[in-house]
Amino acid sequence: MKNILFLISLALSMLSGAAFGAGNAQVSTQFYGGPAPDGRDFLLALELAPNVGWHTYWDNPGDAGLGTRLRWTLPDGVSAGPVLWPAPKAYLEGDLQTYGYGEAHTLLTRVSIAPETPDSALISLKARWLVCKDICIPESADHQISVAEIRAGGMQDLLAEALQALPETLQSRGHFDLRDGRVYTLIPLPADALAGASNPQWFPAQAKFIAHAGDVQWQRGNAGIVVSNPQHSDFRQPEQAVRGVLTVDLQGQRHAIELTLTPGDVPTDLADWSAAPQSPSTPLWTILLMAFAGGLILNLMPCVFPVLTLKAMNLARAESLADKRMESIAYTVGVVLSFLVIAAALLALRAGGAALGWGFQLQNPVVVSLLAALMVILGLALLGWSQLGMSWMGAGQSLTQQSGLRGAFFTGVLAVVVASPCTAPFMGGALGYAVLQPAPVALGIFAALGLGLAAPFALLPWVPALAHRLPKPGPWMETLKHWMAIPLLLTAAWLYWVLWRQAGSPGLALGLLGAITLAYGLRQKPGESRTAGKRIAIIGGLMLAAAPLWTPPPEAREISGNWQSWSAQRVLEAQSQGRMVFVDFTADWCLSCLANERTVLASNEVQTLFKQHDTLLLKADWTQYDPAITAALAEFGRNGVPLYLVYPPSGGAAEVLPQLLTRGVVRSALQRAADADAPAS
Numbered sequence: 001m002k003n004i005l006f007l008i009s010l011a012l013s014m015l016s017g018a019a020f021g022a023g024n025a026q027v028s029t030q031f032y033g034g035p036a037p038d039g040r041d042f043l044l045a046l047e048l049a050p051n052v053g054w055h056t057y058w059d060n061p062g063d064a065g066l067g068t069r070l071r072w073t074l075p076d077g078v079s080a081g082p083v084l085w086p087a088p089k090a091y092l093e094g095d096l097q098t099y100g101y102g103e104a105h106t107l108l109t110r111v112s113i114a115p116e117t118p119d120s121a122l123i124s125l126k127a128r129w130l131v132c133k134d135i136c137i138p139e140s141a142d143h144q145i146s147v148a149e150i151r152a153g154g155m156q157d158l159l160a161e162a163l164q165a166l167p168e169t170l171q172s173r174g175h176f177d178l179r180d181g182r183v184y185t186l187i188p189l190p191a192d193a194l195a196g197a198s199n200p201q202w203f204p205a206q207a208k209f210i211a212h213a214g215d216v217q218w219q220r221g222n223a224g225i226v227v228s229n230p231q232h233s234d235f236r237q238p239e240q241a242v243r244g245v246l247t248v249d250l251q252g253q254r255h256a257i258e259l260t261l262t263p264g265d266v267p268t269d270l271a272d273w274s275a276a277p278q279s280p281s282t283p284l285w286t287i288l289l290m291a292f293a294g295g296l297i298l299n300l301m302p303c304v305f306p307v308l309t310l311k312a313m314n315l316a317r318a319e320s321l322a323d324k325r326m327e328s329i330a331y332t333v334g335v336v337l338s339f340l341v342i343a344a345a346l347l348a349l350r351a352g353g354a355a356l357g358w359g360f361q362l363q364n365p366v367v368v369s370l371l372a373a374l375m376v377i378l379g380l381a382l383l384g385w386s387q388l389g390m391s392w393m394g395a396g397q398s399l400t401q402q403s404g405l406r407g408a409f410f411t412g413v414l415a416v417v418v419a420s421p422c423t424a425p426f427m428g429g430a431l432g433y434a435v436l437q438p439a440p441v442a443l444g445i446f447a448a449l450g451l452g453l454a455a456p457f458a459l460l461p462w463v464p465a466l467a468h469r470l471p472k473p474g475p476w477m478e479t480l481k482h483w484m485a486i487p488l489l490l491t492a493a494w495l496y497w498v499l500w501r502q503a504g505s506p507g508l509a510l511g512l513l514g515a516i517t518l519a520y521g522l523r524q525k526p527g528e529s530r531t532a533g534k535r536i537a538i539i540g541g542l543m544l545a546a547a548p549l550w551t552p553p554p555e556a557r558e559i560s561g562n563w564q565s566w567s568a569q570r571v572l573e574a575q576s577q578g579r580m581v582f583v584d585f586t587a588d589w590c591l592s593c594l595a596n597e598r599t600v601l602a603s604n605e606v607q608t609l610f611k612q613h614d615t616l617l618l619k620a621d622w623t624q625y626d627p628a629i630t631a632a633l634a635e636f637g638r639n640g641v642p643l644y645l646v647y648p649p650s651g652g653a654a655e656v657l658p659q660l661l662t663r664g665v666v667r668s669a670l671q672r673a674a675d676a677d678a679p680a681s
Contacts, residue, residue: 026054026131031143033111033123034153037160041112042150044080045162046070046127046143049104054133056105058088060205061130062098062212066138068107068129075121077114078147084108086165087245087256088203097212099203106162111150119148167245167256172568172631174224175264176242181231183210184266187246187259188224189634197248197255202227204244204261208234226266253438267653284441288448291434295452298419324461327408332454334412339450342416343434343443362589363625365502371417372495373515379488380519412454419453498588501623562607566620568632571647574616578649580673581616585633585643588623592659593642600661613670648673 033044048068050056057065072080085107088099111123125143130136175186185202200218204210214230225246242261247254362368434445451458492515500508564570566583574581584601586593600606610617620629622641633643636656644657646669657669 025139026051026133026137027056027129027139029127029141029143031125031141031145032155032158033145033150034155034159035151036110037156037163041110043159043163044109044111044123044125044145044150045106045155045159046109046125047104047106047158047162048101048129050102050131053102054131055091055100055102056129056131057098057100058203059083059085060099060203060207062090062100063096065098065100065132065136066130068127070107070109071126071128072109073124073126074111075117075123075147077117078121078123079112081110084110084166086162087167087247087254087258090201090203092213099212106158106165108159108162108166113147113150117147119146119151121147123147123150167247167258170257170259170631170634172259172628173241174244174259174261175266176261177264177266178231183229183231185227185229185244185261186224186264186266187227187257189246189257197250199249200225200227201247202229202244203247204242206242206244208232209242287434287445291445291448292452292455295449296455298449298453299456321461326405328458328461330405330408331412332451332458334409335416335454336412336447336450338413338416339446339453340443343446344439347439347442362498362587363623365499365507368495368499368502368589369507369511369514372492372499372511373518374414375488375492375495376515377519379485379492382485382488383482415453416450494591495589498623501588561602562610563617563619566618566629566632568628570616570618575647575650579616580613580649580670581618581645581647581654582610582670583618583620583643583645583647583654585620585622585629585638585641585645587621587641590641596642596644596661600663600666603663605663606666609667609670613674615670646670646673648676 028049030047030049031045032047033042036043048056057067059067061067070083074080086101086105088101091098091100091102122144123146125145126140127143128138128140130138170187170189172188174188177184177186185204187202202216209232210229211232212229217228219226219228243258244261245256245258247256249255362371434442496508496512499511503511563584566585571581571583584593584597586597588594609615620626620632622629622633633640636643636645636654642659644659644661645654646657647654655669655672658665
């Protein structure tokens with residue numbers, strides 16, 4: 001009935017709006033295209049800018065209205081994908097809820113262009129939309145663009161801005177369920193992932209799915225976010241998966257997440273989440289303290305130990321207390337600045353659409369190869385085999401041979417590079433929170449993490465009681481240097497094992513040969529010419545970069561023992577069969593992951609517990625980039641590994657275990673999952 005009344009009023013408004021007609025358009029348009037900034041084919045963009053007080057409509061306009069429609073005329077060799085919509089806003093028009101845009105917005109369409117398509121070929125667009133205020137006016141625009149203009153680009157900044165305005169895609173699917181005249185929708189985002197968020201709004205793209213202006217109820221918990229809407233009066237059972245967009249207000253900005261829904265069970269026993277603005281459930285200062293504590297604990301991780309030994313030697317070389325204090329400041333600056341650089345790269349790549357997480361650089365075998373070679377060279381330098389005397393290797397010289405501010409700064413840089421694969425307690429929640437915040441807040445959290453990592457050595461020279469206990473330089477340092485080479489070379493061995501897992505035996509062989517060649521080229525004796533050494537070192541560097549490129553990794557990673565490869569579908573299937581599920585999110589380059597696996601998960605006691613509870617063991621291997629695993633981590637508010645989950649039999653939300661496991665922690669978690677599934681007496 002509402003729609004009938006709206007159509008009648010629409011027809012009348014169109015008649016009265018005819019006088020507006022041509023020359024009085026309420027929406028101005030701009031049409032352009034170019035190579036996609038994310039490297040995926042080409043993009044065509046239609047920017048629509050309604051006049052003040054007017055609005056157009058989204059793909060699903062809601063209770064009334066007509067969404068913008070694009071009709072293409074394409075030459076041979078050109079194909080166009082679906083429209084990519086920015087997140088809409090809700091408008092209340094009387095008792096009708098509609099979805100649309102009251103400000104300038106850009107509709108994107110990905111197109112593929114065959115290489116043989118001539119530059120002179122033209123792409124034509126006929127766009128139609130409805131724009132409403134007190135009256136509604138149908139409008140249209142015709143545009144053309146040549147293939148030559150698209151290939152030439154020139155609008156990359158605008159295209160990148162339009163891409164960034166699109167909702168972030170949630171890789172994991174949600175569920176919807178129909179009960180008692182209501183539609184229950186599960187959005188698999190944990191509550192902590194949207195800590196501090198307010199004003200949630202849900203926009204299903206399926207028409208005649210929910211009553212848009214009806215009573216909306218929100219709940220959230222470990223299983224995710226559940227929104228309940230009255231079923232549409234003309235409800236149509238979806239023939240396929242339903243797409244939708246969730247928007248929230250967070251830290252003064254609007255955030256949007258797009259996901260796909262399939263039929264499934266939706267829990268309704270979660271805590272209420274009012275749609276009214278809320279204060280953050282976890283204050284920012286708490287997140288900052290968590291990040292600082294995580295960085296502090298990171299000093300105890302085995303991946304960081306080799307670099308801390310270098311810093312200890314730098315402090316020991318400083319002759320005066322003033323020098324020690326200046327070096328501690330330089331070291332802190334190196335640590336914090338490096339964290340900010342990694343954070344900025346991570347945030348920029350995620351804004352461009354890449355689903356990346358903490359430690360993403362070590363998913364690239366080129367980075368692993370270069371870092372392993374660096375560890376070999378530094379270890380050999382400490383053994384006295386090479387003198388890193390070339391001016392372009394000054395950073396390495398400062399790290400291993402010199403004291404002073406330069407050496408302290410680059411020691412901090414190296415500490416962060418080596419620490420990046422590890423995730424200490426408190427870090428997971430802080431980093432998962434950070435990547436969903438505006439850039440200034442996120443960078444502040446990463447800076448707090450850096451301050452935690454730098455804190456022990458940064459504060460040591462400033463505490464008088466400890467500063468006077470620092471050892472004095474002496475002959476003992478030469479012996480200590482040799483011992484310090486051991487953890488560096490062991491770290492290199494571990495990285496080469498990771499490279500072998502990523503690139504295979506040929507890649508490992510070429511990486512080792514490149515490291516030896518590079519080290520030989522850097523070796524310099526008194527009176528020797530540097531020219532030949534530079535050439536040899538360059539050849540070694542090229543071999544390192546080429547090692548993983550020449551030998552692509554195998555298509556499937558082999559999972560050994562009682563473990564199987566993780567997938568969200570396997571979890572659901574096991575729970576439907578009444579089996580408990582344990583999921584290990586891990587990576588070969590994560591030493592804390594390997595330590596937990598060797599000392600706890602592989603122990604006879606824990607393996608026996610798994611068998612007693614008939615537990616399906618799933619391993620999510622993040623050694624190489626996997627968007628599904630990245631999305632699954634994000635669902636639990638994490639941005640890196642390790643992550644351990646225990647799913648109870650016969651359905652239910654997973655329990656998140658601590659990042660540092662013990663056998664007792666695993667035993668208790670399995671028992672709680674079993675008790676949760678036991679029938680009440």
